[in-house]
Amino acid sequence: MRLSELQTGENGIIVKVLGKGAFRKRIIEMGFIRGKSVEVINNAPLRDPIHYKVMGYNVSLRRSDAALIEVVSEATYKDLKSQAIDSKDTPSVSDSPENFLYELAIKKGKTINVALVGNPNCGKTSLFNFASGAHERVGNYSGVTVDAKEAVFYQDDYTFRITDLPGTYSLSCYSPEELYVRKHLNEEHPDIVINVVDASNLERNLYLTSQLIDMDVRTVIALNMYDELEKSGDKFDYEALSRMTGIPIVPTVSKTGEGIEQLFKRVIQVYEEKDPVLRHIHINYGETLEKAITNVRNLLRGNQHISRGVSKRFLAIKLLEGDKEVEDFVRSLPNGNASSILAERNKNTAHIKNLLLEDSETSFTNARYGFIAGALQETFEPSKIKNASRTQFIDLLVTHKLLGFPFFIAFMWVMFEATFRLGDYPMGWIEDAVAFLGDLVSNNMSEGPFKDLLVDGIIAGVGGVIVFLPNILILYLFISFMEDSGYMARAAFIMDKLMHKMGLHGKSFIPLVMGFGCTVPAIMATRTIESRSSRMITMLINPLMSCSARLPVYVLLIGAFFPNNSSLMMLIIYMTGIVLAIIVARIFKRYLFNEEDVPFVMELPPYRMPTAKSIFIHMWEKARQYLRKMGGIILVASIIIWFLGYYPNHSLGADLIDKQIAEIENTTINEDIKNEQIIELEHKKAMDLQRNSYIGQLGRTIQPVLAPLGFDWKISVSILSGMAAKEVVVSTLGVLYTGDSEESQALPERIKQDRDENGELVFSPLVAFSLMLFVLIYFPCIATVAAVIRESGSWKWGGFLILYSCSLAWIVSFIVYQTGTILNNLIG
Amino acid sequence: MWQEIAVIATGIVTLIYVGWKIYRFFTEQKNASGMCGGCTGCNLSQKGLRQHHCR
Numbered sequence: 056m057r058l059s060e061l062q063t064g065e066n067g068i069i070v071k072v073l074g075k076g077a078f079r080k081r082i083i084e085m086g087f088i089r090g091k092s093v094e095v096i097n098n099a100p101l102r103d104p105i106h107y108k109v110m111g112y113n114v115s116l117r118r119s120d121a122a123l124i125e126v127v128s129e130a131t132y133k134d135l136k137s138q139a140i141d142s143k144d145t146p147s148v149s150d151s152p153e154n155f156l157y158e159l160a161i162k163k164g165k166t167i168n169v170a171l172v173g174n175p176n177c178g179k180t181s182l183f184n185f186a187s188g189a190h191e192r193v194g195n196y197s198g199v200t201v202d203a204k205e206a207v208f209y210q211d212d213y214t215f216r217i218t219d220l221p222g223t224y225s226l227s228c229y230s231p232e233e234l235y236v237r238k239h240l241n242e243e244h245p246d247i248v249i250n251v252v253d254a255s256n257l258e259r260n261l262y263l264t265s266q267l268i269d270m271d272v273r274t275v276i277a278l279n280m281y282d283e284l285e286k287s288g289d290k291f292d293y294e295a296l297s298r299m300t301g302i303p304i305v306p307t308v309s310k311t312g313e314g315i316e317q318l319f320k321r322v323i324q325v326y327e328e329k330d331p332v333l334r335h336i337h338i339n340y341g342e343t344l345e346k347a348i349t350n351v352r353n354l355l356r357g358n359q360h361i362s363r364g365v366s367k368r369f370l371a372i373k374l375l376e377g378d379k380e381v382e383d384f385v386r387s388l389p390n391g392n393a394s395s396i397l398a399e400r401n402k403n404t405a406h407i408k409n410l411l412l413e414d415s416e417t418s419f420t421n422a423r424y425g426f427i428a429g430a431l432q433e434t435f436e437p438s439k440i441k442n443a444s445r446t447q448f449i450d451l452l453v454t455h456k457l458l459g460f461p462f463f464i465a466f467m468w469v470m471f472e473a474t475f476r477l478g479d480y481p482m483g484w485i486e487d488a489v490a491f492l493g494d495l496v497s498n499n500m501s502e503g504p505f506k507d508l509l510v511d512g513i514i515a516g517v518g519g520v521i522v523f524l525p526n527i528l529i530l531y532l533f534i535s536f537m538e539d540s541g542y543m544a545r546a547a548f549i550m551d552k553l554m555h556k557m558g559l560h561g562k563s564f565i566p567l568v569m570g571f572g573c574t575v576p577a578i579m580a581t582r583t584i585e586s587r588s589s590r591m592i593t594m595l596i597n598p599l600m601s602c603s604a605r606l607p608v609y610v611l612l613i614g615a616f617f618p619n620n621s622s623l624m625m626l627i628i629y630m631t632g633i634v635l636a637i638i639v640a641r642i643f644k645r646y647l648f649n650e651e652d653v654p655f656v657m658e659l660p661p662y663r664m665p666t667a668k669s670i671f672i673h674m675w676e677k678a679r680q681y682l683r684k685m686g687g688i689i690l691v692a693s694i695i696i697w698f699l700g701y702y703p704n705h706s707l708g709a710d711l712i713d714k715q716i717a718e719i720e721n722t723t724i725n726e727d728i729k730n731e732q733i734i735e736l737e738h739k740k741a742m743d744l745q746r747n748s749y750i751g752q753l754g755r756t757i758q759p760v761l762a763p764l765g766f767d768w769k770i771s772v773s774i775l776s777g778m779a780a781k782e783v784v785v786s787t788l789g790v791l792y793t794g795d796s797e798e799s800q801a802l803p804e805r806i807k808q809d810r811d812e813n814g815e816l817v818f819s820p821l822v823a824f825s826l827m828l829f830v831l832i833y834f835p836c837i838a839t840v841a842a843v844i845r846e847s848g849s850w851k852w853g854g855f856l857i858l859y860s861c862s863l864a865w866i867v868s869f870i871v872y873q874t875g876t877i878l879n880n881l882i883g
Numbered sequence: 884m885w886q887e888i889a890v891i892a893t894g895i896v897t898l899i900y901v902g903w904k905i906y907r908f909f910t911e912q913k914n915a916s917g918m919c920g921g922c923t924g925c926n927l928s929q930k931g932l933r934q935h936h937c938r
Contacts, residue, residue: 503887
């Protein structure tokens, strides 16, 4: 709890003083140090200041200042005693509150809140994962972290609470991430900020550092990917830079963990104020800007409603830069001198423009880069003999305007080929295991509905989907490789022109490519797009990027109907999704979202060989997610489909067939002919029962709508159930196509042999293609719709997604099926 | 007979599960911490991430 929360007469033990700079130093000098007791003399509600007694002296603190001092109180003791909490963070609850609180304050004082900030793709999340043992997703492109993540770990008797913040190039207010990071630093007051700096791109990364210096937060720099700097032959005297900036710098390699222990040792030193290089410096912005800063800062200092935890110099700089958020903050100050502060700001910005012939924001940016250039001039020596790097060489090929696209398509083809060919072996093993399990239950259980539920519902449904796990893992192996190696960013680069034609910019490509994995996180990744117009279009077309949940449908149908051209068919399906996304985006841009986009510079990170650990984490997460779906939604959907297909379990037609069977059994015809007739009648009975079951009735109700696409009622039901999750399309087919054939037969065979009541084959390659297109285009699942509703802030867009995707799916499948039928008739 | 009872029990459990999921879907839409609308498909939902309003 905070000192300001203690009531009159209450005692507390000081844990730590938050805040920064001179304020913090003065508070500590006044006696507010860890482990010391403090008593509240008078804390009247809504009254400032509050009177305290510490080390025998009476002192007064403003409420906002007291809120920056963390304490433990008797109330904490009582709470913990009643809950009997025993953890690593708390001492054992003894009977003496004084001793307990002292020990607790000391222990809590050894908890360091650390915030990780840095440019996108500088390795923050890898560092976070390595330090904390977490398994957060990492990728070699920007925007992987879309929200803050927290973890706790222990080192050298200290507890570290680390927060991985979204990557940001600066602390301006142009993007949600920038605002989010700034808000976190100002409101959460982390004890230490670890500024992760990409050693291979110092100039740009140090821009953010310069803003952290302005903010006056206690910072330690993790000079990440230091191995790449060493390999490049560049020389960097980071210790000299450390001394110049007053910020400790520790070289790290987050993918191997090198230097991370030393980094946190340094964090402890800074936290305990024992680091030899730690000091606060001011970046010298030059006479004109410095004068303007001083003028505005003096007025800000005069406003007592601004917490001392926030640097007035930083606020002054931001006001002069025209930062809207800081401007709103100043306007919202109660009884303040907001108008005079803003008037002073306006006067000074006009003065800067007159003198420097550029707006003040540009002046500050240039001055920061000047500071960085100066610092690097003294400490950084680029390699004199720099041959074309590996990255440049590979980029010649993969980002070439002519060769880039064929390379991309070739990569995709190899990916699908591996998905089919390599996945075929483990798929066969799992198929055999599922068939064995089905036969085992079938042969050892007495006849009855529960046996039918197990064999025809659960094993057929879940088993029909689980066989595709290897294919999905292989697909993810390739996607992970693309992400981690840096090729994904190149794909974004070559697609940039295409993206502009779509009315989007390259930044939209990352969420779109993530959509090949799972649409829900991809929709959340659109948060990195500043322009609402682009963001909305990206969200709405993202479901057209075929997610991995649709892969089982393709593998099933392509395996059954296009075994000789499997990779080509898969490529056609995926490319159809991309082409449709382009067309739909153009239409949306033209009629729904026609705002202009903000300009965007696309960066190309250097190539890195992905680590086995990182790829394993991606695949493991995917496998876990898939298996969780098996035990959840797919299991439940299979049971429901079975129930609806099994009951009411009688029909007039079935009764008539029973009579016919009885008559045949009583005749004296040849035994073989008799058995043949009985088998045929049994088959007809099963079909009749299924047609008249609840699901049969439902399927036949919706089938007229989907009949022009070549779909029978079973396919129609599968499409309907697939709205919950795309894998359910396969599990539904698995359940519905069980009754007609031998139980051990694989699902592709069963659907190939299925015939309607007229004896015609239900599936043909054309129907399978039409179905794959429908599954590709109609919305992937309810979770996606929920994500769109949440991210767009409106149910309207969720409804729109359902409506447009289903309509588009119907139109495309209709055109393909009807054209194919006409061509078939003409040819054959 | 036991098979009928087992089937009925399975049906009841399934209905309760579906009802609970539908309830969660609508309540999670309103709940700021449930950023995935009740979907537990990927690891994002399990991290208890803070809601980040950037609309």
